[in-house]
Amino acid sequence: MSDQAGNAAIEFLNVTFRTAEGRTLLSNLNLRVQRGETLVLLGRSGSGKTTTLKLINGLLTGQEGKILVDGKAIQDWDLIRLRRHIGYAIQDVGLFPHITVERNLGLVPRLEKWPPERIRARTEELLNLVGLPADEFRNRYPNQLSGGQRQRVGLGRALASDPPILLMDEPFGALDPLTRADIQREFKSLQQRLNKTVVFVTHDVREAILLGQRIAVMDAGRLLGVYAPGEFLQSREPVVSDYVNVLRSEMNLFENLEK
Amino acid sequence: MSLKEFFIAHWGEITRAALEHISMVGIAMLLAIGVGVPLGIVITRRRRLRAPVLGISNLIQTIPSLALFGFLLPLPWLAARADRLAITALALYSLLPIIRNTYTGIMGVDPAIREVGRGMGMTDGQLLFQVELPLALGTIMAGIRVATVISIGVATIAAAVGAGGLGEFVFRGVAMVDNQFILAGAIPAALLALGADFGFGLLEKKLQRRH
Numbered sequence: 001m002s003d004q005a006g007n008a009a010i011e012f013l014n015v016t017f018r019t020a021e022g023r024t025l026l027s028n029l030n031l032r033v034q035r036g037e038t039l040v041l042l043g044r045s046g047s048g049k050t051t052t053l054k055l056i057n058g059l060l061t062g063q064e065g066k067i068l069v070d071g072k073a074i075q076d077w078d079l080i081r082l083r084r085h086i087g088y089a090i091q092d093v094g095l096f097p098h099i100t101v102e103r104n105l106g107l108v109p110r111l112e113k114w115p116p117e118r119i120r121a122r123t124e125e126l127l128n129l130v131g132l133p134a135d136e137f138r139n140r141y142p143n144q145l146s147g148g149q150r151q152r153v154g155l156g157r158a159l160a161s162d163p164p165i166l167l168m169d170e171p172f173g174a175l176d177p178l179t180r181a182d183i184q185r186e187f188k189s190l191q192q193r194l195n196k197t198v199v200f201v202t203h204d205v206r207e208a209i210l211l212g213q214r215i216a217v218m219d220a221g222r223l224l225g226v227y228a229p230g231e232f233l234q235s236r237e238p239v240v241s242d243y244v245n246v247l248r249s250e251m252n253l254f255e256n257l258e259k
Numbered sequence: 260m261s262l263k264e265f266f267i268a269h270w271g272e273i274t275r276a277a278l279e280h281i282s283m284v285g286i287a288m289l290l291a292i293g294v295g296v297p298l299g300i301v302i303t304r305r306r307r308l309r310a311p312v313l314g315i316s317n318l319i320q321t322i323p324s325l326a327l328f329g330f331l332l333p334l335p336w337l338a339a340r341a342d343r344l345a346i347t348a349l350a351l352y353s354l355l356p357i358i359r360n361t362y363t364g365i366m367g368v369d370p371a372i373r374e375v376g377r378g379m380g381m382t383d384g385q386l387l388f389q390v391e392l393p394l395a396l397g398t399i400m401a402g403i404r405v406a407t408v409i410s411i412g413v414a415t416i417a418a419a420v421g422a423g424g425l426g427e428f429v430f431r432g433v434a435m436v437d438n439q440f441i442l443a444g445a446i447p448a449a450l451l452a453l454g455a456d457f458g459f460g461l462l463e464k465k466l467q468r469r470h
Contacts, residue, residue: 054378057378059374059377059378080380080381080382081380082380083377083378083379083380084379084380088375088378088379090371090374090375090378094371094372094375096372096375096376096390097372097394098390098393098394099393107379107389108379108380111379111380111381111385157379167378
């Protein structure tokens, strides 16, 4: 069984989190994220998914219960080391507005004191990886990019020091549907190549089914269940069927319009 | 004698006084920045110090400038030289806008940006120097600009304690009821203030242009 334990990149054991005022944001969470899988946390706002994410990289602390990252309890990690071990991408505002794309991408490598030529090579590689021509975008500032381009750079930055774990908090939330579909597709193919452990927060059920190998559904601070996409569509859990009904009604709408 | 002739006749004296004035304000500003910016940073980190630090610097600013010079007079090391006294008073006067703008500049950085920095594994120092201060620089410059303009005005009063500067002309003019003397101090002081305002304004714009 030790083998199985070794396969968990992240593990939550009976984790409860309350705010300083005593409001419970997360109650008794038990969740295991396998190495190399993409786990989507799906739920409405206030369901506890972002809280879960921020507990993993220690942006929130003071929980009850145990959180393990790579088999080691979070309190035993040096917080700075832990965070550099984990890539982090969030919605829209994530890029530093006062530095160029190149410097945004090279930020973590610079913190890790990589030699300049290696950082330069890496930023070039990252720009190619996320589909932006390096010569054109290297020296731009974030406000000179479109929303989709910014999100690509944000994704590249999270991957910069090649961390084994990626946390993504609605990274594509602010994009128009076409750009969003583009970048989701690319993210999926990227994920198949890079094989990272990804925890992906979204409230968009289509995105969850498209990107998640497993979907953890959360509601009001509780984990309702973890489903493979196929299981998800068949689940009887009321919140899950609500989501599935949304998908169905969209499909019906589509079919009706086609007639 | 026309004002123009007066300026030509006293040109050497006026320039000397203006240079004195500039050096007084310049040194005072360096001191105020050296103390004010770190204090402004500290109160973004230690919330409990915020009210006392801002309160005291606020209080200093409410003291009429002439009275502030007077209050410093009994202090032995300071009062030993008039320029020392004047520079200290000016620096104290400049603290509030610098501390306050450093504080608001840093606190005004989007919390999401700060959180991303922490999430990427930046230490507090790295976050401060690589993210918060660069983003707050425009606001901090605005504080320095206000402080400099105020100081150039207040420095004219430094002549009352014998520190020299353009105020000398003003005080002499008042004593002799001679408008030309007053204007020989007041006009260059006003020009200095306008020049500083304009120059720092350009700098501020340049610093804020990127984002």
